Amino acid sequence: METQAFQKVYTKITNLTKATITLKATDIGYDEMALVAGRMGQVVKIMGEEVVLQIFAGTEGIPTNAEVVFLGRPPQLKVGDQLAGRFFNAFGEPIDGGPEVDGRVIDTGGPSVNPVRRKQPSQLIATGIAGIDLNNSLVTGQKIPFFADPDQPYNQVMANVALRAEADKIILGGMGLSNDDYLYFKNIFDNAGALDRIVSFVNTTDDPPVERLLIPDMALSAAEYFAEEKQQKVLVLLTDMTLFADALSIVSNRMDQIPSKDSMPGSLYSDLARIYEKAVQFPHGGSITIIAVTTLNGGDITHAIPDNTGYITEGQLFLRMDSDVGKVIVDPFRSLSRLKQLVIGKQTREDHPQVMNAAIRLYADAANAKTKQDNGFDLTDYDERTLKFAKEYSEQILAVDINIDTEKMLDTTWDLFQQNFEREEVVVRQEFVDKYWKQ
């Protein structure tokens, strides 16, 4: 690999833990990469002459006299147009049997965009899924995760969104991806004839878990290349960020750091923010949009991983099984797109914000009616109507298998209002009622 003749080779490891090795070495830079008995490692601590290296694949089988070669550089990636259509591992090495990529070498995990050089995101991404486009519209330059239980079809929904999003490049960062899911992505992109727009960095369940810590930086460095230099619209898919965070906690645990909530490192917020904040809209039109997956444990969003994620991302898309209609829906209560107000009613029809809010309010009334019903109380006529509305709304709007345009979503919602309610019950600005309520 990258060892060069003049590099000094160390062969005396003094300490070994499950994840780290310590040795005496000089002139070493912080964050520098090294090869330890052929495995990749990175400097995580320097004390005088003592250097501590984290070994991504673990230290199992490494002898104290193993060869250690410092590479004199942080993690890097070769960028160029040749990345398109290719699959790489966490170190940026091809895993698709293809040739090495030619290109310029850049350091990954580089600096942030100066906030004053950003542009406010303002371009709607249409996905056809009404639970997203109507209630939680996405915008280029946004960062948003799916919150979903492990048994929900989040990768399918994400792939659909990606293919419909009209991005110039789609960059897949797979962390702890099962081999089946890896092949699923490969096939679906291939079948859509989109493979030449896709770059993938994949750590599968067969790879050492700690290696996945490098995946987001790899994916986002490639994204920055296409978005900033090539001024392209780039969509980055990160799945599953919960497994990324788990890897963080493995490392901090092995390094004896004091854990905070849910055994996660105290720096979890900063660690995740550094990744998600790479989402950006540049003034020249290039953009990075991040769509991620955060799997939940039994729908618990108070766990440190989804909780910190929610504080960082610009909303979340909460997938839930609606047993009344037997479909997976985008839950209108827990889902949110914080950037929607930049586009709704501006790039979409004027009545969009009010219709969206009114429908969700009525859906909330239905939830109350349901509680009442479950507690054995009589339902009023209004309750009955909200329940009927909720069911239809769930089927025709919230279900993830919907694919219609926003105009149709709004018309459908007006129809549902009209079929179930009186004008005053809907509480929408008079001018819109006058215009869209069919006489």
Add this chain to the structure above:
Amino acid sequence: MERKSKTTGVVAGIIANLVIVEVDGPVAQNEICFIQHPENKLMAEVIKILGKNVYVQVFESTRGLKVGTKVDFEGHLLEVTLGPGILSRNYDGLQNDLDKMDGVFLKRGDYTDPLNREKKWDWRPIAKAGDQVVAGSWLGEVPENGMPHRIMVPFKFKGSYNVKSVVEAGQYTVDNIIAVVTDSEGNDIDLTMVQKWPVKVAVKAYKEKPRPFKLLETGIRTMDTLNPITEGGTGFIPGPFGTGKTVLQHAISKYAEADIVIIAACGERANEVVEIFTEFPELEDPRTGRKLIERTTIIANTSNMPVAAREASVYTAMTLGEYYRSMGLKVLLMADSTSRWAQALREMSNRLEELPGPDAFPMDLTAIITSFYARAGFVYLNNGESGSITFIGTVSPAGGNLKEPVTESTRKAARCFYGLNQSRADSKRYPAIDPIDSYSKYLEYPEVVDYLTENISEDWLDQVMKTKTLLLRGREAMEQINILGDDGVPLEFHERFWNSELIDAVILQQDSFDKIDANCPLERQKYMLEKVLGITDMRFSFETFEDVSGFFKRVINQLKQINYSEWKSEKFATYETELEEIFKERLN
């Protein structure tokens, strides 16, 4: 901290942004140093000293840094530069002017001047030769975006001085000498429009700090009407993610009646800062007609910027606030989110292997937060004028649980509590401030009560209390209805519930994205509250509980249309007339 020769040292250890430096001379706690990394100098702050080993937190990434690198100690603490030209600037947490940096990406070690040294300011003297002055005394003023920016005797000056000369009115740069003062030993000191101040030290250049007594109008009904904050008051907004902390702070910073607004974006999203500098140059300050950006300064340490500078960012913001307060101005200071600052403290405390307190936060978290909030306040200056800093911070409780250390510590420090409620946010009842759990301690201050009585109306406080009672009774009625069922309670319970729904929909809820509803001046708040309370006093006749809900929904719909209409416009009046018609159908 005057030293004859500079202390230097060499890097001896590196753990992320904690660096251990071996020194050869005296060093002070919190002193600033520069690590002489070959590509660029890295700024750092001393946080612990153990013999020859000095622990510094680096305000930058330490990638590539090597043991043995030279370190220069500066002999001063972390300071900000104070002078005209701070308004409308976008600074990072260390007061570097972000607009002056080259390139799309932030470069490490890129430190830029916070002031414009070329611009000429229109100086008008205030002091004259022979005047006795002390730190903070006004020497003259220059107009800065329509605000009188007073040039003061530097805050660092101790004791009193004699003014020897003051330059006459004219055009000067910030570095021109504008006055000469003589100290007690007869030494002349030249003064320019610029001074420096260490951010972690409170500016005390004022005569006294009374309890706040004046209402600070924010334009947010549920705050001003139910739980008002005062000029110089403190408040905090805790809430789970997505419940509206940032939208609320932005709304306050747009419409509050302040002279100066300082926004510290502390460890939150960069796009939220972009929103401010995209929108504020377009929006008008309803009071002055100038653009909002002209009265605003942004301190941005977004979540992807160096963690160590996060702590600095809130102190930088507070110090800029104190500077403008000393000019006799009304400053509104916002920090979003103070939890990120606490987390930055936690990361460093863990790296230092200090004994952790609850949830691994440092033991002295409460003390740190309390002394920070204590820097806000209303003050009388030495010249009899007054100024204020009103501080509102957001708190992001882990898991939305208000029993966590940052929320609990802040509760001890802030006088107003605006708790955002998840279920209100879920049902889009924005702003999601819980009307029953939230409080303003200022309503218990007799001087505030007097102020409200004099400036709003004789019975204002009674009306506010009545509103709170109706909300509480409405909640109780709803609980009963949920337990006993719609038919299981007297009709009156439904009326009670709907009276509280009426208050909720018309007074509490406010659409921050609606041109008109976003800002509700006090006069309009008073009018609407009286109108709504008037309705709750009316006696209507209902046959069934469905009559009650049907009727109130129509009333609410009508009043919402009023909220969306231009104040006292034709439409406004029409909706009011129609409302009367609705009443007639049910009035006894």
